[in-house]
Amino acid sequence: ASDLHHSCQWGSGIRWGNGPTDTGMQRLALSQDDKSVRDWFIQTMKALKCNVTVDEMGNIFAVRPGRRANVPATFIGSHLDTQPTGGRYDGILGVLAGIEVIKTMNDMGLETEGGVGVVDWTNEEGARFPISMVSSGVWAECIPLAHAHNLKEVPTVASLPTAASAPETMKSALQKIGYLGDVPCSYKSTPMAAHFEVHIEQGPYLVSANQRVGVVTAVQAYRWFRLNVIGRDTHTGTTAFEHRADALYAFAQMMVRAREVAASKGCLASVGIVEAKPGSVNTVPGQVSFSLDIRGPETEQVAEVEKELRTDFDAIAAAEGAGIGKPCRVEWTLDFDSPAVKFHEDCIDCVQQSAQAVVADASVADTKSLVRTIMSGAGHDSVFTSKRVPTSMIFIPCKDGLSHHPEEFSTADDCATGASVILQAVVRYDRK
Amino acid sequence: ASDLHHSCQWGSGIRWGNGPTDTGMQRLALSQDDKSVRDWFIQTMKALKCNVTVDEMGNIFAVRPGRRANVPATFIGSHLDTQPTGGRYDGILGVLAGIEVIKTMNDMGLETEGGVGVVDWTNEEGARFPISMVSSGVWAECIPLAHAHNLKEVPTVASLPTAASAPETMKSALQKIGYLGDVPCSYKSTPMAAHFEVHIEQGPYLVSANQRVGVVTAVQAYRWFRLNVIGRDTHTGTTAFEHRADALYAFAQMMVRAREVAASKGCLASVGIVEAKPGSVNTVPGQVSFSLDIRGPETEQVAEVEKELRTDFDAIAAAEGAGIGKPCRVEWTLDFDSPAVKFHEDCIDCVQQSAQAVVADASVADTKSLVRTIMSGAGHDSVFTSKRVPTSMIFIPCKDGLSHHPEEFSTADDCATGASVILQAVVRYDRK
Ligand SMILES: NC(=O)NCCC(=O)O
Numbered sequence: 070a071s072d073l074h075h076s077c078q079w080g081s082g083i084r085w086g087n088g089p090t091d092t093g094m095q096r097l098a099l100s101q102d103d104k105s106v107r108d109w110f111i112q113t114m115k116a117l118k119c120n121v122t123v124d125e126m127g128n129i130f131a132v133r134p135g136r137r138a139n140v141p142a143t144f145i146g147s148h149l150d151t152q153p154t155g156g157r158y159d160g161i162l163g164v165l166a167g168i169e170v171i172k173t174m175n176d177m178g179l180e181t182e183g184g185v186g187v188v189d190w191t192n193e194e195g196a197r198f199p200i201s202m203v204s205s206g207v208w209a210e211c212i213p214l215a216h217a218h219n220l221k222e223v224p225t226v227a228s229l230p231t232a233a234s235a236p237e238t239m240k241s242a243l244q245k246i247g248y249l250g251d252v253p254c255s256y257k258s259t260p261m262a263a264h265f266e267v268h269i270e271q272g273p274y275l276v277s278a279n280q281r282v283g284v285v286t287a288v289q290a291y292r293w294f295r296l297n298v299i300g301r302d303t304h305t306g307t308t309a310f311e312h313r314a315d316a317l318y319a320f321a322q323m324m325v326r327a328r329e330v331a332a333s334k335g336c337l338a339s340v341g342i343v344e345a346k347p348g349s350v351n352t353v354p355g356q357v358s359f360s361l362d363i364r365g366p367e368t369e370q371v372a373e374v375e376k377e378l379r380t381d382f383d384a385i386a387a388a389e390g391a392g393i394g395k396p397c398r399v400e401w402t403l404d405f406d407s408p409a410v411k412f413h414e415d416c417i418d419c420v421q422q423s424a425q426a427v428v429a430d431a432s433v434a435d436t437k438s439l440v441r442t443i444m445s446g447a448g449h450d451s452v453f454t455s456k457r458v459p460t461s462m463i464f465i466p467c468k469d470g471l472s473h474h475p476e477e478f479s480t481a482d483d484c485a486t487g488a489s490v491i492l493q494a495v496v497r498y499d500r501k
Numbered sequence: 502a503s504d505l506h507h508s509c510q511w512g513s514g515i516r517w518g519n520g521p522t523d524t525g526m527q528r529l530a531l532s533q534d535d536k537s538v539r540d541w542f543i544q545t546m547k548a549l550k551c552n553v554t555v556d557e558m559g560n561i562f563a564v565r566p567g568r569r570a571n572v573p574a575t576f577i578g579s580h581l582d583t584q585p586t587g588g589r590y591d592g593i594l595g596v597l598a599g600i601e602v603i604k605t606m607n608d609m610g611l612e613t614e615g616g617v618g619v620v621d622w623t624n625e626e627g628a629r630f631p632i633s634m635v636s637s638g639v640w641a642e643c644i645p646l647a648h649a650h651n652l653k654e655v656p657t658v659a660s661l662p663t664a665a666s667a668p669e670t671m672k673s674a675l676q677k678i679g680y681l682g683d684v685p686c687s688y689k690s691t692p693m694a695a696h697f698e699v700h701i702e703q704g705p706y707l708v709s710a711n712q713r714v715g716v717v718t719a720v721q722a723y724r725w726f727r728l729n730v731i732g733r734d735t736h737t738g739t740t741a742f743e744h745r746a747d748a749l750y751a752f753a754q755m756m757v758r759a760r761e762v763a764a765s766k767g768c769l770a771s772v773g774i775v776e777a778k779p780g781s782v783n784t785v786p787g788q789v790s791f792s793l794d795i796r797g798p799e800t801e802q803v804a805e806v807e808k809e810l811r812t813d814f815d816a817i818a819a820a821e822g823a824g825i826g827k828p829c830r831v832e833w834t835l836d837f838d839s840p841a842v843k844f845h846e847d848c849i850d851c852v853q854q855s856a857q858a859v860v861a862d863a864s865v866a867d868t869k870s871l872v873r874t875i876m877s878g879a880g881h882d883s884v885f886t887s888k889r890v891p892t893s894m895i896f897i898p899c900k901d902g903l904s905h906h907p908e909e910f911s912t913a914d915d916c917a918t919g920a921s922v923i924l925q926a927v928v929r930y931d932r933k
């Protein structure tokens with residue numbers, strides 16, 4: 070846990086309390102702060118006698134060799150990038166738990182059959198480059214390398230005072246911080262025996278039920294869109310409502326409708342980014358672009374919400390500006406599609422057994438009830454590794470179920486539990 | 502008219518047709534382009550033998566002396582700044598008509614009792630610094646100089662790639678382009694006998710009725726607000742709707758409600774600027790700021806809309822996040838308050854008579870019907886001059902009633918009519 074906070078010196082964000090670690094994080098993927106923590110990670114892993122490689126997406130793989138040189142390592146992975154107003158646990162915990170595992174194995178002189186690796190995946194958040202888990206996606210050969218390299222940073226990041234004058238692409242950002250590695254980004258070049266990941270739940274189930282470990286069996290489906298609404302700029306003071314094609318008014322109705330439709334189907338729909346142009350108090354915005362994030366337990370449900378919203382948004386756009394025969398139009402671009410995922414039974418079993426073993430000495434009557442199976446609401450790099458190798462995840466509770474917020478918090482005990490479970494899971498898997 | 506387009510070489514904006522003048526304008530107040538057109542304006546007026554002064558708000562006054570040295574001049578005024586996606590007529594027409602008037606008087610060797618002046622008022626649009634007509638407001642001593650000097654540019658402008666790293670204030674922007682004059686900005690230092698202004702209507706009444714001139718008798722009331730909605734950042738994928746305090750969802754409901762309430766009271770309510778933070782696809786925005794522009798024929802109506810919206814917005818905010826006991830909050834800041842205005846009978850009479858005289862030779866049976874009295878939906882510098890000196894305005898038709906849009910357009914004939922009417926109105930007023 071002290072290492073976790075140590076690593077948060079690079080990119081520490083919004084302060085919410087007086088303690089030395091009472092800040093959030095702002096460590097956008099491939100920023101200077103991300104470079105610093107990457108440098109530290111590599112140095113740390115080399116000191117732990119790991120072999121380190123960096124691939125074309127900047128993914129960093131550090132492997133502690135096993136007895137047998139010719140079998141792939143079992144990996145522990147997560148990410149060191151954060152949201153613009155993120156916390157100290159989302160992703161960071163997973164990588165730091167990996168470091169703890171290697172340290173512990175070294176200290177114990179534990180030998181494994183295959184090697185054990187720790188991987189830092191690039192831009193998991195999708196906060197700077199708008200595809201989450203993009204680099205594990207390229208590794209799994211689910212996302213073409215060129216598409217990922219050409220991704221442009223989102224406008225909110227591109228307009229930060231520290232930003233370059235033109236929006237960076239992933240490739241130029243990788244080059245800038247010296248992390249465009251030469252190992253091909255593929256599960257063929259960097260094979261894995263399995264992938265395990267420990268993460269804060271980011272939701273309220275474990276914490277509100279006083280449970281200690283979530284055995285993650287599945288991840289819900291989600292799709293990310295960028296939408297453009299095109300209306301007509303005009304004067305706010307002289308233009309009657311009937312004469313407007315107000316792209317922002319259309320947007321407002323769309324956002325209200327999106328929640329309605331999603332809720333009716335047991336799904337979520339959220340807008341995180343909105344930009345209205347030209348951006349003047351007395352001009353009705355003629356152009357609005359926004360992000361739309363639709364999620365649901367089943368891929369089919371997400372598709373249904375999308376379908377209904379396409380119809381509804383068209384109707385909303387058509388009505389706004391109809392009076393002048395110049396209705397608004399709406400255009401959709403799919404940025405990312407992540408179908409629902411079921412993790413691998415073997416990995417789930419290893420996690421389940423390890424979790425029970427770790428909580429066994431808790432001072433409660435029914436320690437079994439401290440562990441539950443759970444579905445992940447968020448995406449994780451494990452989603453993409455699961456396409457190529459056996460994978461599963463471990464959740465620990467976090468305060469108020471809050472994440473993507475500076476006050477995101479898990480106790481040192483819970484973090485330690487997570488690290489212990491993943492250590493055991495890796496060893497169990499190695500022995501299978 | 503050729504001068505009008507000549508002056509549009511500085512800051513020409515979005516192209517909408519193939520002709521050399523088929524572009525809009527982007528000449529934000531106190532930008533480098535604004536400096537260039539100001540330099541041209543001063544040089545032009547000096548060549549026309551006018552005396553030029555610049556005051557502390559960068560207002561430029563150019564006076565053609567009359568017979569009597571000790572009486573104030575009658576002014577023709579408007580502005581050379583534009584919206585970010587503005588057109589070639591809003592404001593520009595008024596200043597260029599003033600130049601035409603002085604040229605014509607020189608050509609005709611016309612002598613007047615008092616002088617005749619042309620004034621370019623700074624930042625009329627309020628598009629860069631969010632108080633419209635701010636510099637005529639300071640001149641009228643309705644807005645304190647220090648308040649105006651400290652105004653910060655709006656975020657949409659501050660984030661343009663060409664922007665300075667910190668948002669500029671009006672004072673620093675005036676200094677930067679060398680237009681922080683030393684004449685005190687006051688009607689006491691630069692007195693006027695009267696103020697006339699010719700402007701495109703920016704609305705559909707004249708053009709749809711085939712009328713040629715609007716005699717402006719009044720200006721509707723308006724108020725500009727900046728609102729902040731404070732909620733809580735959280736993860737879009739793991740946070741149920743009941744667990745959110747989504748500031749953007751609250752905003753969307755507010756915008757929909759604002760139109761409803763304004764419409765029910767015969768008023769307008771518009772949002773031109775919106776900013777959601779932190780601005781990440783998978784983070785529910787915890788903070789949204791937006792502009793709100795409320796207008797109505799009577800001051801009292803605007804106040805009523807405001808009152809109702811304050812109540813409704815509080816209710817919307819209170820409901821969003823109630824499930825987690827952390828409801829959204831909404832804060833209002835009044836940026837600008839412009840009560841309804843009635844123009845001066847003497848000036849209105851001069852405009853009315855001049856308009857009738859100018860349209861008298863039109864080839865229609867009833868030339869009287871080509872002129873109508875009209876209320877202005879938009880604010881103009883004449884609003885503030887009317888607080889201190891007799892004032893009125895002349896409207897000419899514009900295509901589709903469209904303004905604050907690159908395709909804003911008035912025919913050369915209509916522009917010439919406007920210039921003729923204001924010439925006659927000034928002469929009539931001078932002879933009173
Ligand atoms: N765990 C996490 O926050 N991942 C980001 C991808 C997502 O939005 O679900």
Ligand SMILES: NC(=O)NCCC(=O)O
Nearest residue numbers: 306351625626633879880
């Ligand atoms: N005429 C004009 O567009 N003035 C700007 C001030 C306003 O918003 O009414």
